[in-house]
Amino acid sequence: MKYLLGIDVGTTGTKVVLVTEAGKVTASAFEDYPLSTPQVDWVEQDPEDWWKATMKGIAKVMGDASVKTREIAGIGLSGQYHGAVLLDKAHHVLRPCILWCDQRTTEQVEYISKRISKEELLRITGNPASYYFTVCKILWVKENEPQVYEKLSHFLLPKDYVRLKLTGNLVTDVTDASGTLLLDVPERRWSSQIVDKLDLDKDILPDCRESIEISGAITKKASELTGLNYGTPVVAGAGDQSAQAIGTGVIKEGVLACTMGTSGVVFAPTSLIRHDDRGRLDSFCFAIPDTWHTMGVMQSAGGSLRWFRDTLCDAEIKEAENKRQDVYQLIVEQAERVPAGSENLIFLPYLSGERHPHSDAKARGIFFGLDMRHHKAHMIRSILEGVVFGLRDSIEVMKELHIPISEIRATGGGARAKLWKQILADVTNSKVITVNSLEGAAYGAAILASVGSGLYNSVNEVCNRLIRVIEETYPIKDNVKRYEDYYLLYRSLYPLLKDKFAELSSL
Structure with missing residues (x-):
């Protein structure tokens, strides 16, 4: 062999x-x-x-x-x-x-x-x-x-x-x-x-x-x-x-790869080179000859959740060590108790600036709408949702470029979390697929x-x-409608804050 x-x-x-x-x-x-x-x-x-x-x-x-x-x-x-x-x-x-x-x-x-x-x-x-x-x-x-x-x-x-x-x-x-x-x-x-x-x-x-x-x-x-x-x-x-x-297996037009690792990436193979005149996505050669790809990258996807773990989850870390469990599983389980939209809490995942579609190294993270009713579980779910909102920003640019999207294949550490995949399906209103390859x-x-x-x-x-396909996650109709409103509000926040980010960085 x-x-x-x-x-x-x-x-x-x-x-x-x-x-x-x-x-x-x-x-x-x-x-x-x-x-x-x-x-x-x-x-x-x-x-x-x-x-x-x-x-x-x-x-x-x-x-x-x-x-x-x-x-x-x-x-x-x-x-x-x-x-x-x-x-x-x-x-x-x-x-x-x-x-x-x-x-x-x-x-x-x-x-x-x-x-x-x-x-x-x-x-x-x-x-x-x-x-x-x-x-x-x-x-x-x-x-x-x-x-x-x-x-x-x-x-x-x-x-x-x-x-x-x-x-x-x-x-x-x-x-x-x-x-x-x-x-x-x-x-x-x-x-x-x-x-x-x-x-x-x-x-x-x-x-x-x-x-x-x-x-x-x-x-x-x-x-x-x-x-x-x-x-x-x-x-x-x-x-x-x-x-x-x-x-x-993301090797043809219509199939989108969505990687939720330290950074977040949406990746679409194309038979012809397609670039955004405003530079909101990367356009690179693909690994298959005579094929290209368009790619949107966010700086802090899983990195946002890791920051939260390192900063605010000492108890979960100790519990995971005692139970010999994955600490992220314990963290994400808390978010399952919170409804879609995190009860009006929105997270902007710009902890390390942002790459696409904003290309702004000065952008910074924000919990928007935080009030007395919110607990740690709300913050966790808002992070999961904010990361997917950020990924959708790049998907929307791909749609403007008429790049077809028939399915999304989830990869990276975030793809192991069922809740995160469900949020991805709901926010994008798309079928999310997991395959047998985990490496x-x-x-x-x-x-x-x-x-x-x-x-x-x-x-x-x-x-x-x-x-081979091993799991399919379908959007939940009620969540799709709810997330649409939250996404539109999320999308409006960066333009309002862009100048303030720059001002903050100069202090």
Whole structure:
């Protein structure tokens, strides 16, 4: 039997899964690592932590499954978008990686907007300039750390640093490259026009390939460090949201992926590139050749609930430890006692600013309508509802772009909560589906490896064979009507508060 290895380099840790060619997960490992926040709005990580976590994860799954390394047909990579890994000529890391959620690059966004018109950026990259794109981080280093920039020879995205350690090659894929703001997204290649206008050196760009292409093979050194067979192929892979979509069978128009992880994402594959002229969504290359996707991202989805847990749920944490239960299950159970609408309590989930559709790093979270009748359970439910309201904001923009939506597939940690899925169905008035794949982006990376290594002919073939629907959640009619009124009120709040957010940040 042949096996595939899927590796997802995430924000909080790296997941490694070992999957049979028939799609069964035989072993899974997760190795966490820290975030660094040296200043307000700065978020960084040490790329060596990703590599150490990858090595540990590989050792664990291989040990747990008792599989011989020669049985691994291919390796797929996935990872967090937008991070800037800067390397010198010897491929040594020059500084900690500036992550996707870092918000220090406001001035660089203004610089890009002066050098390149919004219309030209949309035409070439499918997106307007915003603080999270990789090029903004590179430009920040150029201006603020010139001694580092002088040594810059190459840059990579997070998963591609792990690829470098595995294969020795400087390669990325079209999905991750789309998140740099340096890719000609319609043509699926680097844009010399953008590179020149931003006065960057084209030689810092890694080779860019389609997600199913082989990007290299395990080197002798990597074989010694990981135990993997020398010469095992490594495919290009994909950014985490593209890989997550693949891993849940979201591969055609009409099917929407909704990820409720630390961040929240709505993701729609499209046969033609579709971008919003107002830049309220991202338009990237998809992991299937000649396919694109439109994506809306909110900064704090599950992150909002995690903040609430860490700040106000000491009792639940202790109870979960005593009962050996998931603390989030205990938290969400409280919200089940509260009616839809949380009795007029609305939560704005802007704890880390907001990305889509507002692109406002200064936005902040709010409980709107809090009064004496509200208890902890109301606050919990309002968080669940506020996150879904925020996701619906992006869905509404997709509808404006005439992107068809026939079903929503829920993924991420939030998809394990029945109440959260019911709220998603009610707020969007859509059928919400859960599939048999629970390993997310790492599983999607393994699927891409199965195609690149020749076990399957196409992503469509393997997804149709391996992905199955296991649960369907339908909207409750009375809740749909109630939530419509609350959503319209929610949607009106950000425009009223935008200037006040900016004023607050300047104090």
